[in-house]
Amino acid sequence: MTRQDGREVTAEATRLQRRPPPPIPILVLTGFLGAGKTTLLNGWIQSGAFADAAVIINEFGEIGIDHLLVEKAEGTMLTLSSGCLCCSVRGDLMATLEDLIRRRDNGHVTPFNRLVIETTGLADPAPILNTLMLHPYLPMRYRIDAVVTVVDALHGAATLDAHAEARSQAAVADTFVLTKTDLVPESEAAAILLARLRDLNPVARLLDAARGEATAESVLQAGLYALDEGPGRPRRWLDPDVYRAPHDHHEHDGHDHAPGAHHHHDGIASTCVTSDGPLDPIAFGRFVDLVRGTHGAKLLRVKGLVAPTDDPDHPLVIHGVQHFFHPPHRLDGWPDADHRSRLVFILRDLDPIVIERLWLAFFGPLAPDRPDAAAMMESTRDSAGGLLA
Numbered sequence: 001m002t003r004q005d006g007r008e009v010t011a012e013a014t015r016l017q018r019r020p021p022p023p024i025p026i027l028v029l030t031g032f033l034g035a036g037k038t039t040l041l042n043g044w045i046q047s048g049a050f051a052d053a054a055v056i057i058n059e060f061g062e063i064g065i066d067h068l069l070v071e072k073a074e075g076t077m078l079t080l081s082s083g084c085l086c087c088s089v090r091g092d093l094m095a096t097l098e099d100l101i102r103r104r105d106n107g108h109v110t111p112f113n114r115l116v117i118e119t120t121g122l123a124d125p126a127p128i129l130n131t132l133m134l135h136p137y138l139p140m141r142y143r144i145d146a147v148v149t150v151v152d153a154l155h156g157a158a159t160l161d162a163h164a165e166a167r168s169q170a171a172v173a174d175t176f177v178l179t180k181t182d183l184v185p186e187s188e189a190a191a192i193l194l195a196r197l198r199d200l201n202p203v204a205r206l207l208d209a210a211r212g213e214a215t216a217e218s219v220l221q222a223g224l225y226a227l228d229e230g231p232g233r234p235r236r237w238l239d240p241d242v243y244r245a246p247h248d249h250h251e252h253d254g255h256d257h258a259p260g261a262h263h264h265h266d267g268i269a270s271t272c273v274t275s276d277g278p279l280d281p282i283a284f285g286r287f288v289d290l291v292r293g294t295h296g297a298k299l300l301r302v303k304g305l306v307a308p309t310d311d312p313d314h315p316l317v318i319h320g321v322q323h324f325f326h327p328p329h330r331l332d333g334w335p336d337a338d339h340r341s342r343l344v345f346i347l348r349d350l351d352p353i354v355i356e357r358l359w360l361a362f363f364g365p366l367a368p369d370r371p372d373a374a375a376m377m378e379s380t381r382d383s384a385g386g387l388l389a
């Protein structure tokens with residue numbers, strides 16, 4: 001082999017080495033507030049199917065809870081708090097994706113071969129997808145592989161009626177995961193929800209979580225870029241116009257969608273109430289009853305961690321969607337060094353001060369003692385009964 005040949009071989013090898021690695025598939029996990037996204041993600045991670053995945057969790061509100069409940073090695077899990085991906089945090093997402101790929105290239109992070117992005121329940125995923133696709137170089141390093149939209153069988157139909165974001169989440173799905181079917185017996189209501197979903201998106205696959213159908217494997221098979229798409233499958237994903245549609249002024253009450261504007265959060269506010277010490281479970285149950293009894297329809301989402309006085313080392317995970325509160329789940333221990341009880345409220349048409357004052361009345365420095373609180377509750381008790389008591 002001549003010297004020149006040798007150089008050619010070397011040049012070819014270098015060219016091959018420089019060729020960028022294949023783009024990393026992104027799974028976008030979306031669905032309205034409290035639909036069951038984090039529960040699903042946790043199940044996938046625990047199954048081992050996402051051992052090689054990095055996870056980005058976007059939370060609405062200053063204090064995130066979800067990332068505490070997802071068990072994933074540090075370094076490959078990132079939280080984007082205090083905003084919603086489709087608006088102000090969209091730039092942050094791009095920066096995070098750039099940073100993540102740089103760290104991966106430089107060996108500063110466990111090499112991941114998949115990325116999962118859990119959006120806030122309030123995010124319209126369409127502009128996120130659009131931004132990702134139109135970025136000058138991110139599409140060379142990442143590709144959107146699957147959009148999974150989680151739909152809560154209990155509240156799904158009403159949520160679709162009330163929120164443009166939920167409709168957009170349904171419209172862009174390539175897989176629907178139906179949750180909480182165990183709470184809704186087969187009924188006319190379930191049929192109405194299915195018809196509504198089919199109306200918005202006739203092609204997405206439907207998996208029932210309660211029946212064990214929503215495994216990581218089955219979701220990944222429905223990947224968007226799995227090019228064995230059936231002939232009926234629309235290519236609307238690749239059309240940027242599709243992503244503009246949900247943001248037209250009809251859908252968003254005529255507000256401008258300037259970057260940073262939270263126009264679609266009109267009437268939506270969040271607050272986080274905390275307590276340094278453990279909480280009396282009876283008082284806490286009554287606080288919850290009072291809040292849901294008087295403001296249930298305005299509680300888009302309530303979630304948090306609460307240290308009960310009877311067992312403060314094993315915090316309770318609280319999840320509520322409107323009037324409905326799931327039975328609390330007790331953790332084996334605190335997920336991090338912050339042992340305060342804290343509850344995040346995402347509210348529609350309710351001033352957070354109402355919740356904050358009520359919290360202070362129950363658990364603030366001047367909170368009534370237990371007999372007083374019990375007497376107070378007698379006149380305000382909601383028929384739903386106690387949550388923890």
Ligand SMILES: Nc1nc2c(ncn2[C@@H]2O[C@H](COP(=O)(O)OP(=O)(O)OP(=O)(O)O)[C@@H](O)[C@H]2O)c(=O)[nH]1
Pocket residue numbers: 031032033034035036037038039040066120121150178179180181182183209210301303318319326
């Ligand atoms: N009964 C029942 N409960 C479920 C199911 N899926 C989720 N949940 C419960 O629903 C509550 C909310 O679930 P999450 O996974 O936190 O919902 P999310 O969509 O991540 O919520 P946000 O991030 O706040 O929007 C939790 O109490 C879950 O245990 C289901 O299929 N059946």
